[in-house]
Amino acid sequence: MTMDANFKPALRLTGVHANIDQYHILEGVDLVVPKGELTVLLGRNGAGKSTTLRTIMGLTTVKAGQIRFGEQDITGWATPRIARCGIAFVPEHMGVFGQLTVRENLVLAAVSGVMDEGRLAWLLDLFPPLKKFWDRPAGNLSGGQKQMLAIGRAVIEPRELLLIDEPTKGLAPAIINDLADALEQLKAEKVTILLVEQNFAFSRRLGQSVAVMNDGRVVHTGSMADLANDEALQHRLLGLGLGEHQ
Structure with a gap:
């Protein structure tokens, strides 16, 4: 990505190292997430993508390096504090x-303890099944409906940054398309999104920028359009072309 001197990212990781137990998973991650865009984090299994999200969220301890959210250095912050600052x-x-209903799940996710009626109406329009099953236990929802509820919980109050890990895993194509439509609407609202995803058709449709990880490091950054149009680069970075893995 080409960045001008006035560019201010929503999120920047610089030389981030992190361990899980005795295993060194992140080996100096450098990552820039542009504000108001959807960035896809790609890579082979075990590359460190999910650990990167968990580390940003304070669920995995940073051993070295820095994480900045806007103007704030959030390195080492506790997870509740990170959530309160808009992630x-x-x-x-x-x-x-x-065991809780859809409504109860959403109420619990509202940091203020009260759901804004306008925000709720917007959310239920974004995810109609949540309105249909409003008073039913969330455990009775389908996999796709649970994923809608999970994203709904994350955005029941305005967020500056949304981290989403593998939202399409195990879902039927029709539900995946509904999720893509919903994320398109969030993009239109200028919510900054960092998405880890193995479904390349889904990634290609939604992604504006892309970062590719391998062995605990970011080895490529650029526009999703450029990666989608360069099959040789796809094979070099991912071991297969985007069109070969839908």
Whole structure:
């Protein structure tokens, strides 16, 4: 990505190292996430993508390096403090409470404790199944509906940055398309999104910028359009072309 002198990213990781138990997973991650864009984080399994999201969120300890969110150095902050400053995380396992209703899940996710009625109306328009199953236990929802609820929990209040880990995993194509439509709307709202995703068709549709990880480092950054149009680069970075893995 070409950045002018006035460029101010939403998020910047500089030389970030992180361990899980005795394993050194992140080996000096340098990553810039442009404000108001959707950035896709790609890479082979085990490259460190999910650990990068968890480290940004304070769920994995930074051993070295720096994480800046806007003008703030959030390196080493506790997860609740990171959440309060405007970052939300949708983990791969979704993190919904199955015994609570859809409504209760959303109320619990509202940091202020009160849901703004206008914001709620916008969210239910974004994800119509949440309105349909409003008073039903979240554990009774389908996988795709749970994913909608997980994202809904993350954006029930305005967020400056949304971290989403593998949202399409195990979902039917029709549900994946609905999720893509919803994320398009969030993009139109200028929510900054960092997305980890293995579904390359989904990534190609949504991504504006892209970073590719390998062995705990970012080895490529650029526009998604450029990567999508360069099959040789796809094979070199990912081991396959985007069109070969839908």
